[in-house]
Amino acid sequence: MRIIVVGRGHVGGGLAGRWRAAGHEVTAVGRDGGDATGADVVVVAVPGDAVEAGLAAVAGLDGQLTIDATNKFGARPDGYDSVAQQVKAIVGGPTAKAFNTNFASLYDAVDAERVPPGTLYAADTEARETTEQLIRDAGFDPIHLGDLTLAPLLESLIALTSALDRGDLGPFFYRFNRPGEL
Numbered sequence: 001m002r003i004i005v006v007g008r009g010h011v012g013g014g015l016a017g018r019w020r021a022a023g024h025e026v027t028a029v030g031r032d033g034g035d036a037t038g039a040d041v042v043v044v045a046v047p048g049d050a051v052e053a054g055l056a057a058v059a060g061l062d063g064q065l066t067i068d069a070t071n072k073f074g075a076r077p078d079g080y081d082s083v084a085q086q087v088k089a090i091v092g093g094p095t096a097k098a099f100n101t102n103f104a105s106l107y108d109a110v111d112a113e114r115v116p117p118g119t120l121y122a123a124d125t126e127a128r129e130t131t132e133q134l135i136r137d138a139g140f141d142p143i144h145l146g147d148l149t150l151a152p153l154l155e156s157l158i159a160l161t162s163a164l165d166r167g168d169l170g171p172f173f174y175r176f177n178r179p180g181e182l
């Protein structure tokens with residue numbers, strides 16, 4: 001797939017590297033922007049308060065399938081119940097929320113895990129297959145939460161994630177599995 005990642009920091013740069021290793025053609029851009037023309041997938045990995053500015057610097061956004069990996073601390077974006085809905089309103093394509101509950105500092109440790117760590121995601125139906133593929137290609141196991149109306153729930157998990165990170169556990173992987181599955 002041709003992927004443009006908006007944000008080339010811990011998350012954007014990290015995912016870009018993992019997807020390149022899986023054979024995808026990935027361009028990662030920072031706040032100076034870039035061109036999304038011809039991209040199959042747009043991935044948003046900028047600070048939650050910088051979505052509008054970050055995407056405004058990218059030409060060629062025109063209804064591509066989009067995966068939003070951001071977290072936003074504090075209030076929801078004005079006029080939207082989630083950052084994912086804000087992203088969808090800007091890009092205009094089928095949208096997913098994914099990777100916001102995974103620590104970028106652990107990407108390099110994923111391949112050493114006995115079973116792939118989980119990635120909770122919520123997605124429009126048309127975005128589901130591609131999102132699952134890119135979660136797997138990053139080394140994680142997709143856990144479908146529901147459609148994009150569940151994005152606020154995923155975004156609210158930053159409170160739980162941060163509390164666990166600050167506590168005894170530190171940065172962590174997670175999995176959910178059915179009884180007897182592993």
Ligand SMILES: NC(=O)c1ccc[n+]([C@@H]2O[C@H](COP(=O)([O-])OP(=O)(O)OC[C@H]3O[C@@H](n4cnc5c(N)ncnc54)[C@H](OP(=O)(O)O)[C@@H]3O)[C@@H](O)[C@H]2O)c1
Binds near residue numbers: 012101
């Ligand atoms: N770090 C994690 O473990 C983690 C995990 C899950 C989700 N997240 C979320 O993922 C997003 C990215 O996190 P990160 O840790 O990758 O951040 P980061 O390392 O600070 O990288 C941020 C990226 O966003 C770009 N950017 C574009 N517009 C920007 C603007 N107006 N202001 C600031 N930066 C702008 C930066 O551009 P330049 O390259 O030009 O500076 C940079 O490439 C955030 O929403 C974060 O909450 C982070």
